[in-house]
Amino acid sequence: MTSETFYISHGSPIMSIDETVKARQFLRGWKExxxxxxxxxxxxxxxxxxxxEPAITAVDRPDTIYDFRNFPAPMYQLKYPAPGAPDxxxxxxxxxxxxxxxxxxxxKERGLDHGAWVPLMFMYPEADIPVCQLSxxxxxxxxxxYNIGKALAPLKEEVILIIGSGSATPPSNATPSFPNGIAPWAVAFDDWLEEALISGRYEDVNHYKSKSPNWKLAHPEPEHLYPLHVAIGAAGENSKAELIHRSWDYGTMSYASYKFTSI
Incomplete structure (x- = not known):
């Protein structure tokens, strides 16, 4: 039986209202x-x-959390009213x-933050599939x-969709102009990550701090990369990685997204 897990780069929450963000079209085509x-x-x-420690939401109707500041007012009016998944x-x-x-x-109280509801509002706009979030x-x-992901691998056979939501390279605090529009250090890390994943070098990805170029610039804080490790672990050691989208924003932020297929 073939099954998949995914890692998506959710980018900036401005994607929720900005039609120019290319990743919107990728996410809108998710189901098709x-x-x-x-x-x-x-x-x-x-x-x-x-x-x-690991935490999981178990709310019947999770709220939409606006965990961002100083964004346009319409963003604070958006709702993603998907049911929760306590079971x-x-x-x-x-x-x-x-x-x-x-x-x-x-x-039993926490809702869905923008790393969950912003991409899901494009992927499943009907908001009719139960959602819970893992920290x-x-x-x-x-x-x-990765080991958390391994523990969750049986969920694939239970028709549970596992998605890691982060950013292959998140936005930098300083985004000066670059000669080709994208920071060379961000491209180098993004290219290394793709090559490592496609080659199945998951241990290298687990130990990216000693294996990858420019990791201190690409991920000075690791939280946007760790959802990837969960997705890889849940897919299995012999899974095959596929790049399913790449676009860039702000000169440093990669929307690279991956599918991991296990057989």
């Missing part, structure tokens, strides 16, 4: 071109929920506990998140 199945529920690992949350906790992650918090632990490493 990328993942044609109808999942029972969606498990999304967002860079924008950081906790000391899936309990299943995630069960799988993580069985794999040795004994401190897993089930959060990242930024003080821990790539292998930790």
């Amino acid at each position: 071109k990328v993942y044609c199945k109808t999942p029972k529920a969606i498990l999304i690992i967002s860079a924008h929920w950081e906790t000391d 899936l949350a309990n299943r995630v906790k069960e799988l993580l506990n069985a794999a040795g992650f004994t401190s897993v918090h089930v959060d 990242v632990q930024s003080h821990l490493g790539g292998t930790h998140h």
Whole structure:
């Protein structure tokens, strides 16, 4: 049986209203071109929920969280009213506990942050598929998140769509003009990541700090990369990676997104 997991670069929340962001069209074509199945529920690992220990949302109707400041007013009027997935949350906790992650918090209050609802509003605009969100632990490493993914691999056979939502290279605090429009250090890291993934060098990705170029510039803080490790782990050691989208914004931010197929 063939199954997939995904890593998407969700970019800036301005994508929610900015028609010029190229990644919008990629996400809008999700159900027709990328993942044609109808999942029972969606498990999304967002860079924008950081906790000391793994945590999973278990809310019947999760709120839309506006975890950004000084953006245009219309963005604060957007809603993503998808149902929650408490049963899936309990299943995630069960799988993580069985794999040795004994401190897993089930959060019965938290809604969906922009790393979840912004891409999902384009991927599943009907907001009719139950969603729950899993946190990242930024003080821990790539292998930790890869092992979380491994523990969650059985969910694929239960028709659960697993999505890591981060950014292959997030926006830099300083975005000066570059000769070709994109920072060379960002291109170098993005190219290394693609080559490592396509070649199946997942251990190199787990240890990106010793293997990749320019990681301190590309990911001075690791939270946007760790959802990728979860997606890889959930796909399995023999999975095949495929680049399914790439575009750029702000001179440093890559929207590179990947599918991991296991057989």
